Amino acid sequence: MDFIVEAVIKAVKDLYQTDIAAKDVNLQETRKEFEGQVTIVTFPYTKVSRKGPEQTGAEIGEHLKNYLPQIAAFNVVKGFLNLSVTDAYWLNELHTNILTDDFAIAKANGHRVMVEYSSPNTNKPLHLGHIRNNLLGFSLAEILAAAGYDVIKANLVNDRGIHICKSMVAWREFGQGETPQSSGLKGDHLAGKYYVWFDKAYKQQIQELIEQGQAEDEAKKNAPLMKEAQQMLVQWENNDPEVIDLWKTMNGWVYEGFDVTYKTLGVSFDKYYYESNTYLLGKDIVEEGLVKGVFFKKEDGSVWIDLTEDGLDQKLVLRADGTSVYITQDLGTAQLKYDDYQMDESIYVVGNEQDYHFKVLFLILQKLGKSWAQGLYHLSYGMVDLPSGKMKSREGTVVDADDLMADMFDTAKKQTEEMGKVDGFSEEDKTKLYHTIGMGALKYFLLKVDPKKRLLFDPNESVDFQGHTGPFIQYTHARIKSVLSRAAYTPESSTNNVAELDGIERDLIVGLTKFPVIIAEAATNHSPAVIANYVYELAKTYNKFYHEKSILQAEEERLKQFRLQLSAASAKVISRGMALLGIAVPERM
RNA sequence: GGUCCCAUAGCUCAGCUGGAUAGAGCAACUGAUUUCUAAUCAGUAGGUCUCAGGUUCGAAUCCUGAUGGGAUCACCA
Numbered sequence: 318m319d320f321i322v323e324a325v326i327k328a329v330k331d332l333y334q335t336d337i338a339a340k341d342v343n344l345q346e347t348r349k350e351f352e353g354q355v356t357i358v359t360f361p362y363t364k365v366s367r368k369g370p371e372q373t374g375a376e377i378g379e380h381l382k383n384y385l386p387q388i389a390a391f392n393v394v395k396g397f398l399n400l401s402v403t404d405a406y407w408l409n410e411l412h413t414n415i416l417t418d419d420f421a422i423a424k425a426n427g428h429r430v431m432v433e434y435s436s437p438n439t440n441k442p443l444h445l446g447h448i449r450n451n452l453l454g455f456s457l458a459e460i461l462a463a464a465g466y467d468v469i470k471a472n473l474v475n476d477r478g479i480h481i482c483k484s485m486v487a488w489r490e491f492g493q494g495e496t497p498q499s500s501g502l503k504g505d506h507l508a509g510k511y512y513v514w515f516d517k518a519y520k521q522q523i524q525e526l527i528e529q530g531q532a533e534d535e536a537k538k539n540a541p542l543m544k545e546a547q548q549m550l551v552q553w554e555n556n557d558p559e560v561i562d563l564w565k566t567m568n569g570w571v572y573e574g575f576d577v578t579y580k581t582l583g584v585s586f587d588k589y590y591y592e593s594n595t596y597l598l599g600k601d602i603v604e605e606g607l608v609k610g611v612f613f614k615k616e617d618g619s620v621w622i623d624l625t626e627d628g629l630d631q632k633l634v635l636r637a638d639g640t641s642v643y644i645t646q647d648l649g650t651a652q653l654k655y656d657d658y659q660m661d662e663s664i665y666v667v668g669n670e671q672d673y674h675f676k677v678l679f680l681i682l683q684k685l686g687k688s689w690a691q692g693l694y695h696l697s698y699g700m701v702d703l704p705s706g707k708m709k710s711r712e713g714t715v716v717d718a719d720d721l722m723a724d725m726f727d728t729a730k731k732q733t734e735e736m737g738k739v740d741g742f743s744e745e746d747k748t749k750l751y752h753t754i755g756m757g758a759l760k761y762f763l764l765k766v767d768p769k770k771r772l773l774f775d776p777n778e779s780v781d782f783q784g785h786t787g788p789f790i791q792y793t794h795a796r797i798k799s800v801l802s803r804a805a806y807t808p809e810s811s812t813n814n815v816a817e818l819d820g821i822e823r824d825l826i827v828g829l830t831k832f833p834v835i836i837a838e839a840a841t842n843h844s845p846a847v848i849a850n851y852v853y854e855l856a857k858t859y860n861k862f863y864h865e866k867s868i869l870q871a872e873e874e875r876l877k878q879f880r881l882q883l884s885a886a887s888a889k890v891i892s893r894g895m896a897l898l899g900i901a902v903p904e905r906m
Numbered sequence: 907g908g909u910c911c912c913a914u915a916g917c918u919c920a921g922c923u924g925g926a927u928a929g930a931g932c933a934a935c936u937g938a939u940u941u942c943u944a945a946u947c948a949g950u951a952g953g954u955c956u957c958a959g960g961u962u963c964g965a966a967u968c969c970u971g972a973u974g975g976g977a978u979c980a981c982c983a
Contacts, residue, residue, distance in 0.1 A: 340923085348926065358925055360963065370963085397926060438983085478983070619981065628909075636981045643983050672910060673978050699912085700977080736945070766919065770912075771976075783945055785919080785931040792945050800942050838922070850920060853930085860946060869942045906945080
């Protein structure tokens with residue numbers, strides 16, 4: 318639509334002798350109730366035209382119609398100039414753009430971006446909140462790749478620390494040698510089980526100590542289990558062979574479990590970072606900051622940065638004993654990532670509870686003069702809430718990722734069987750289909766809302782399969798594929814053979830042409846929801862077309878061919894759009 | 907208490923850097939299948955865009971304040 322923008326600029330110059338910038342041309346889609354496809358808001362030009370909005374619109378419209386062969390007609394309603402673009406233009410778009418293999422595949426833009434997501438703790442299994450994180454991260458990586466970026470998907474695994482030791486201590490105390498093999502329990506769930514055990518037993522010990530007369534704070538510190546965990550952490554840092562061995566074993570179980578979950582979710586990573594390798598990083602950056610005078614040292618030896626001028630607080634970056642805090646490692650890890658990949662942008666997919674942390678982190682790196690700091694971005698997404706409130710691992714109010722995915726599979730199976738849609742499917746095909754639909758419903762449900770917003774999930778209400786859902790879009794795709802296969806349609810058979818379009822056909826082409834713009838928008842906004850809502854709109858438009866127009870029984874052969882082309886193009890965009898969300902679409906359902 | 911985020915139909919959400927009479931889905935009601943998949947389509951009903959000011963040709967959108975909800979303010983991560 319750039320040609321229209323340029324023509325408007327020229328029109329304003331010719332008519333009113335004024336130069337305007339491209340961004341001052343406000344193009345929008347024409348509303349359904351008016352004639353045309355593209356609308357220009359003419360209010361802003363009334364100042365230079367010194368005429369009313371209607372007259373200004375009429376003059377610009379006349380000018381455009383004279384200069385642009387693609388403009389068939391125009392009409393003016395108040396300050397809105399509605400343009401009807403010729404059918405020849407839309408048909409040309411379909412054949413020379415939409416139907417080509419490289420449609421909506423952006424050329425490499427020469428920019429490299431890292432998307433860090435997932436970043437689990439290895440002491441418990443993944444839950445619904447992690448699912449949102451993983452889906453957002455994976456989808457965003459796909460979108461950025463489609464927009465022309467060179468993308469690295471990174472996972473920073475939190476595999477060390479006191480919480481990991483808690484699971485280990487509990488297992489050593491109560492585990493009696495349980496392994497995933499011996500109990501049949503998935504490795505990450507096994508670790509999680511002992512993490513919960515630790516917490517239970519620990520609370521009991523605290524209670525006992527309080528009953529013996531200790532203050533609560535005191536009791537929390539003195540509980541034998543906590544002492545044991547802390548001692549284990551020291552041993553771990555000292556490379557105690559037995560502890561390291563146990564740590565490796567249990568983490569190994571957890572990774573096996575995570576691999577299964579990741580596989581079912583359909584996410585993947587190009588690069589793993591482990592905190593056990595990075596937790597000591599950052600100390601040299603602290604040193605650098607002291608030399609540059611960005612940080613200062615207090616009498617006790619602790620190192621701080623004063624961010625009060627930026628509206629934030631003073632922040633500790635190194636403890637008095639010289640050990641790292643969270644932000645120390647993150648400073649070091651940020652440098653490590655940059656040294657590894659020299660990316661232009663680095664995106665952290667992390668919940669909005671850490672907004673403050675990332676604000677501070679990025680600000681510090683800027684103050685340290687890191688040239689790459691401006692490319693850092695925190696994709697801050699909202700928490701997933703249950704009707705009962707926030708999920709809490711230790712209180713068992715979490716929606717487990719594996720359970721949820723299994724439920725989705727079962728629901729998909731039940732619904733599909735009820736509709737009797739799987740006659741002639743092999744068992745293998747059925748399993749694959751139920752997985753595709755179940756995950757499609759779940760993924761779409763989570764990705765269709767703006768990442769920034771918090772999300773309400775009711776485990777008692779199953780995720781819908783009708784209406785604004787993943788299965789609706791998947792169904793539309795399957796339906797198209799069914800028609801195409803009945804017609805034995807092949808892409809080679811496509812040549813232009815109609816001259817004019819009907820309303821719904823034109824709407825469909827207009828919708829298809831938007832795909833590349835939508836991808837770019839999703840990329841700049843870091844929002845898979847943009848894609849999700851677009852694909853839904855497109856599927857709706859197609860379904861309307863499907864009902865209004867007969868394809869296989871079209872009045873004429875050339876019309877049939879054209880509608881098949883339009884269908885094939887729709888299937889392609891739906892499929893690609895869903896792929897950007899990490900959602901597969903079935904050939905039949 | 908300081909800082910940050912959020913508030914649109916009964917419910918879940920769209921609404922791009924300000925533009926036409928604020929849109930979908932679910933739930934409710936009505937209709938469509940001798941014809942390409944009815945997980946679909948067409949229609950009815952449902953709104954003080956939390957409230958009060960301000961900016962201007964024009965505000966759900968931008969600014970200020972209030973109210974309600976959430977997060978965060980650890981020598982935890």
